[in-house]
Amino acid sequence: MKRNDTFWDSVADKYARKPIGNEAAYAQTLDRTRAYLSTDQNVLEIGCGTGTTALKLASNIGQLTATDISRRMIEIAQGKTKDQAIRNVTFAKKTIDDIATGTERYDVVLGFNILHLLDEPEDAIASLHKSLKPGGLFISKTPCLGEKLSYLKPLIWVMQKLGKAPHVHFLNFARLEDMIRAAGFEVIETGTYPTSTGSRFIVAKRV
Numbered sequence: 001m002k003r004n005d006t007f008w009d010s011v012a013d014k015y016a017r018k019p020i021g022n023e024a025a026y027a028q029t030l031d032r033t034r035a036y037l038s039t040d041q042n043v044l045e046i047g048c049g050t051g052t053t054a055l056k057l058a059s060n061i062g063q064l065t066a067t068d069i070s071r072r073m074i075e076i077a078q079g080k081t082k083d084q085a086i087r088n089v090t091f092a093k094k095t096i097d098d099i100a101t102g103t104e105r106y107d108v109v110l111g112f113n114i115l116h117l118l119d120e121p122e123d124a125i126a127s128l129h130k131s132l133k134p135g136g137l138f139i140s141k142t143p144c145l146g147e148k149l150s151y152l153k154p155l156i157w158v159m160q161k162l163g164k165a166p167h168v169h170f171l172n173f174a175r176l177e178d179m180i181r182a183a184g185f186e187v188i189e190t191g192t193y194p195t196s197t198g199s200r201f202i203v204a205k206r207v
Contacts, residue, residue, distance in 0.1 A: 004117070004166050008070035016050045016076050025194040029141050029201055032191060033110070034060050036137055036203060041107040044099065044131065046124075047114030051077025051091060057110075058086045065104075067094040100127035107133055111140040113199075115176070116169045125183040132206045138185060139203050146172040147198035173200055180204050 008015075020026045030053070037043070037060040048054050048066035050073050058064060066089060068074055077091040096118070109128050115121045128138055145152060150170055159165035177187055177200075185204035193201055 005069040005071065007163070007166050008068070009072040012050065012070055012072035012076060015073070020052075022194045025199065028191075028193045029112070030056060032189070032201060032203075033057065033139055036139060037061050037108065042104075043108045043110065044104075044106040045110040045112075046096060046099070046128070047111055047117070048077060048091065049073050051080050051089070053110075053112055054089050054091070055080055055084060055086055058089050061108075062088065064089045065106075066091050067099065069093065069095050096124045096127050099131055102131075104131070105133045106131055106136060108137045108139060111138070111142075113141060113143060115140060115142045116145065116171050117166055118169075119167065121169060121171075122179050122182070125179055125185075129183045129185065129206055134206060136206045137203060138180070138206070139201075140180075141193070141199055141201045142171060142176055144171045144173055144176060144198040144200050146170040146175070149197065173198070176200055177202065 037057065039062050041062050043061045043064045045054050045064060045066040048068045051066060054064055054066040066077065071093050074091045074093045081089055081091065109132055118124045132138065145168065153170060156165050156168055180187060180202060184207060186207045187202060187204050189203040191201040193199055
């Protein structure tokens with residue numbers, strides 16, 4: 001995989017100060033996610049960023065390991081954990097390859113706003129399938145830029161050349177859901193929050 005950790009380290013502090021873009025859509029995503037969580041679960045989050053979502057979901061789960069490839073993102077998240085005195089969330093700098101080679105198996109894997117940024121999302125989803133217990137859930141939300149925002153491709157290409165943007169896949173709903181099913185999941189819920197940007201919320205069960 002290409003290494004994007006340097007890029008995310010460079011933007012971490014700015015990212016941490018950035019407000020949630022659509023509070024209503026974010027709240028809806030959290031509500032639907034909480035519907036599948038319980039305090040006896042061992043949960044993994046990939047691409048946790050500075051930990052905002054992990055900490056908001058902490059009271060709904062047993063134990064959460066939240067991971068990101070950016071060391072600086074993790075440092076900021078750990079600072080939030082200490083400030084909020086939350087004890088059931090652990091932040092760690094890990095790649096999906098690191099997770100795949102581990103022996104831990106989870107009840108739920110979370111991945112919010114991350115799949116479109118991965119070099120090989122199909123391979124990543126297959127690896128996450130192996131990290132789940134039988135019947136475990138993969139809950140994700142992914143900006144499907146190919147649905148409504150394809151016109152941004154030239155702009156993002158220029159920003160990438162300038163080092164101002166990471167690699168981005170312009171996924172659509174059908175391709176994303178096909179990738180998840182092909183990895184061995186049954187899709188049991190979908191939603192689009194917000195509809196304006198085509199951010200697809202998916203709950204999938206390992207079968």
